[in-house]
Amino acid sequence: MTDLIEHLVEQRGIGTEFIDAWGKPAVIARQTQIKLLETLGYPVDNEEALLTQLENEAIIEWQTPLNSVYVFRGNDNLQVVMRCVISDAAANYSLRITTEEGVKHSIKFQAVDETLLLAQEIDGLEWHQYAVDLPLSLPLGYHTIELYLARKKLASARLIMAPQRCFIPKAIQKGKKSWGFSVQLYCLRSGRNWGMGDFTDLIYLAEHAAQLGADFIGLNPIHQLYPANPDACSPYGPSSRRWLNYLYIDVEQVDGFQSKAVRTWFEEQGIAARLAKLRAEEWVNYAAVAEIKLTALSKIFAEYQVEHLSKASPQKREFDAFVEAGGDSLKGLAIFEALQMYLKEQGEEYWGWQVFPEQFRNADSPAVKRFAKKHASSVQFHMFLQFQAQLQFENASKAATDAGMSIGLYRDLAVGVSDGSAEIWSNKDLYCTDVSIGAPPDVLGPLGQKWGLPPMDPEMLVEQAYQPIIDLFSSNMKASGALRIDHVMALLRLWWVHNDDDASDGVYVNYPVDALLAILALESQRHRSLVIGEDLGTVPEAIREKLQANGVFSYRVFFFEQAEDGGFYSPSHYPEQSMATLTTHDMPTLSGYWHCDDLNLGRELGIYPDQAVLQNLFAERHENKQHILNTLHGHGSISEQISNDVNQVGMTEALNFGMQKHMAQGSSALLSLQLEDWLQMDKPVNIPGTFAEYPNWRRKLTHNLDEIFGNANLLALAGALTQNRQNESK
Known part of the structure; x- marks a missing residue:
């Protein structure tokens, strides 16, 4: 069970330690991590149920041909991850990219010719995960990518092309x-x-x-x-x-x-x-x-x-x-x-x-x-x-x-x-309403801070x-x-505190900082x-x-x-x-x-x-x-x-x-x-x-x-x- 918990803590980006405002190392209590996993819907007190849930999540992930979103910077080599059963690896696939402006591109390939990243057996079938190269030069913006097997559409995703930096006026x-x-x-x-x-x-x-x-x-x-x-x-x-x-x-x-x-x-x-x-x-x-x-x-x-x-x-x-x-x-x-x-x-x-x-x-x-x-x-x-x-x-x-x-x-x-807001009411799946964000003890708040704002x-x-x-x-x-x-630390990590706990009994949860900064740079340049x-x-x-x-x-x-x-x-x-x-x-x-x-x-x-x-x-x-x-x-x-x-x-x-x-x-x-x-x-x-x-x-x-x-x-x-x-x- 300990290995499972450690795996989940790492998978969900839950912190284990950090350097506090006084420059000293601070360790997150294991019980705090477990309580947060419970809040996220994991049955951490039942090993069999937890294993079943993790296996089901893994199956869903492997059986999803494309990720929901791919984020690139302007000078990155474009590669998208795709998944398929090994028996289809030599089939004829195509990736169709439609830019914001409506320009269309099509790339034909066989998965077996691409870079193999991972393999996994599920219900007697072997699934492979590949990195597929996109030999394209795409403009900045939000584009759509679709995966086809012959003429059958398997999946679609968002492809984001972002600049290197945010906008800074010339002066x-x-x-x-x-x-x-x-x-x-x-x-x-x-x-x-x-x-x-x-x-x-x-x-x-x-x-x-x-x-x-x-x-x-x-x-x-x-x-x-x-x-x-x-x-x-x-x-x-x-x-x-x-x-x-x-x-x-x-x-x-x-x-x-x-x-x-x-x-x-x-x-x-x-x-x-x-x-x-x-x-x-x-x-x-x-x-x-x-x-x-x-x-x-x-x-x-x-x-x-x-x-x-x-x-x-x-x-x-x-x-x-x-x-x-x-x-x-x-x-x-x-x-x-x-x-x-x-x-x-x-x-x-x-x-x-x-x-x-x-x-x-x-x-x-x-x-x-x-x-x-x-x-x-x-x-x-x-x-x-x-x-x-x-x-x-x-x-x-x-x-x-x-x-x-x-x-x-x-x-x-x-x-x-705030927790009773229209924004949460309209998109509850996005927010963890049993938790508030805040800050660990620091110079401004020696007891820590709890802001009553549920995190995404x-x-x-x-x-x-x-x-x-x-x-x-x-x-x-x-x-x-x-x-x-x-x-601005919210782009990297946020201090999550359960609604029943004191602000000091929180834990940092990591966010996809590079993707968020890329989107920030794109919107910054667009709006100058x-x-x-x-x-x-x-x-x-x-x-x-x-x-x-x-x-x-x-x-x-x-x-x-x-x-x-x-x-x-x-x-x-x-x-x-x-x-x-x-x-x-x-x-x-x-x-x-x-x-x-x-x-x-x-x-x-x-x-x-x-x-x-x-x-x-x-x-x-x-x-x-x-x-x-x-x-x-x-x-x-x-x-x-x-x-x-x-x-x-x-x-x-x-x-x-x-x-x-x-x-x-x-x-x-x-x-x-x-x-x-x-x-x-x-x-x-x-x-x-x-x-x-x-x-x-x-x-x-x-x-x-x-x-x-x-x-x-x-x-x-x-x-x-x-x-x-x-x-x-x-």
């Missing part, structure tokens, strides 16, 4: 050093939005930032969350990563807002006064914003149906094309959201598919099909929301590049979807010919100058979208080298770039192929860090029950601040009027701006700065490890956008940043 290849902002879009304040930042605010931000020399605006994940449950607002726990959060729609820009019915509602219900109140609030009131936006958009949609969708209008043709392109994914999302809304109105549980009435828990059930037909207008409404969101995002992206930004908007791809099953991902990943990369790169991949990989935490050095070779930019955070003696590395030593930043959405702001607001807040919230641990953190922070002052003074990044004694230095505008200018003198091709640090804000946007204890993902900026770009000190800072970046480009 950056030639040494240009760019800077830009990273923002939480909902945080933006303006005198016209409806209580949270929207795509029109984004246009304003991009156009004005471009005038100051910024080359990009980096966004938080803008994935679709839950219209029926707007307070589930974490951008890193979405319902779908393929589709957009409709709350970012500027309702007033949607065709139909000026109709008489909508304007009458707006005026009679005193919406303007309600919106003014929502704009004035310190925190985003998602429930109130959603209630007004959904009401307005539903009224607009009613007008839109009559004016456009009921006729052969240009708008209908454009909408129909959008729906067709969105396919099953868009329809599944729209049905899911219409169903959630319906259940909420009926007073039933609705937060996720797990609590739906039994007949609705499977997306392809007859009851769901009947619901979609009966509530076709509601389903169409939710597709309409995605249509409008996509139009407005594309307009914002065009505005950024038209304003002169060399990169424009860049999106952030969350590492997963690597075997099922291959079986589905990587289509979910292709769709994911493509949809997030569309109309984007760059894509930041949160927890630069790729940034968030490679923080427990990261094997080998994967950093692989990411670099594939053209993926590293992510370097100043506070984590420390030498063994505690000193901070100069940003001039960061890799050129990287994005540098001072802080992130999971960290305190510069002011919050310097004044230990995060530690004090953590103490108030009970995050640090062990006082000794907390005191050590205060002592470490004090020491790190001294090292930071030493670094800044050593490089002449701050005035000598600022003391070099940490005991005499509080966070000031001069110190804040000095740190940002210090980063601008670095070697990283990209520098990302947060607007909250420009505004010297102290409250964090998110406190990892908290849920109800703190209003995560709700805090707004302290100033309206027009006030930011009218501030002389901030304009001077922008000029200095642009100058420093230009100097580094020479």
Whole structure:
């Protein structure tokens, strides 16, 4: 039984050991591996049943003539694996390849003449596995390959041809050093939005930032969350990563807002006064914003149906094309959201598919099909929301590049979807819902992290010919100058934790990293979208080298770039192929860090029950601040009027701006700065490890956008940043 378990552990890519965040070897407990195998459906407590299952799986594999997918890079020798019984090895086969463009190729062969890889006897028949050469030069893209025996089609598969590296703009290849902002879009304040930042605010931000020399605006994940449950607002726990959060729609820009019915509602219900109140609030009131936006958009949609969708209008043709392109994914999302809304109105549980009435828990059930037909207008409404969101995002992206930004908007791809999501509901076979991904203990999370996001099953991902990943990369790169991949280690491995276990009792599960990187490179080149990989935490050095070779930019955070003696590395030593930043959405702001607001807040919230641990953190922070002052003074990044004694230095505008200018003198091709640090804000946007204890993902900026770009000190800072970046480009 032990040999069987070891075989399965290796076959399913389950880790046995790893190097932790402190550089020490860590061994995965055998019991943890066994529990995971159980979760994957293996009867590990019954040797006979396990043997039978493995034998059946092997038979199915051998009797499958082609793999589901073959992935190649542009300069690879093309070889596909095929399987047949030995008695057919001398028969006349053909492989027919059809490219994306419809060009057809045919290769005739006899398996016996090809390279024999393996042989296996099954039920008295000997099966052979061959490597068949394809003497072709195929273009980049997604092609179809079919295997024929004489005129009989035996199997078909996907053949992917990918480039060597991800897209990198020529200016950056030639040494240009760019800077830009990273923002939480909902945080933006303006005198016209409806209580949270929207795509029109984004246009304003991009156009004005471009005038100051910024080359990009980096966004938080803008994935679709839950219209029926707007307070589930974490951008890193979405319902779908393929589709957009409709709350970012500027309702007033949607065709139909000026109709008489909508304007009458707006005026009679005193919406303007309600919106003014929502704009004035310190925190985003998602429930109130959603209630007004959904009401307005539903009224607009009613007008839109009559004016456009009921006729052969240009708008209908454009909408129909959008729906067709969105396919099953868009329809599944729209049905899911219409169903959630319906259940909420009926007073039933609705937060996720797990609590739906039994007949609705499977997306392809007859009851769901009947619901979609009966509530076709509601389903169409939710597709309409995605249509409008996509139009407005594309307009914002065009505005950024038209304003002169060399990169424009860049999106952030969350590492997963939440367990009750539409994405899982629509494709349950792909996800392991008894498991959550997370991270082993590291500097950021000494107890480990458990994110409540079910992982994709690597075997099922291959079986589905990587289509979910292709769709994911493509949809997030569309109309984007760059894509930041949160927890880029997911391309190599993910930390799986059973839902019943602590985060530290997890295990790494490997993913087909070379195939995933190939697809990433292909989509990156197609969309001309630069790729940034968030490679923080427990990261094997080998994967950093692989990411670099594939053209993926590293992510370097100043506070984590420390030498063994505690000193901070100069940003001039960061890799050129990287994005540098001072802080992130999971960290305190510069002011919050310097004044230990995060530690004090953590103490108030009970995050640090062990006082000794907390005191050590205060002592470490004090020491790190001294090292930071030493670094800044050593490089002449701050005035000598600022003391070099940490005991005499509080966070000031001069110190804040000095740190940002210090980063601008670095070697990283990209520098990302947060607007909250420009505004010297102290409250964090998110406190990892908290849920109800703190209003995560709700805090707004302290100033309206027009006030930011009218501030002389901030304009001077922008000029200095642009100058420093230009100097580094020479």
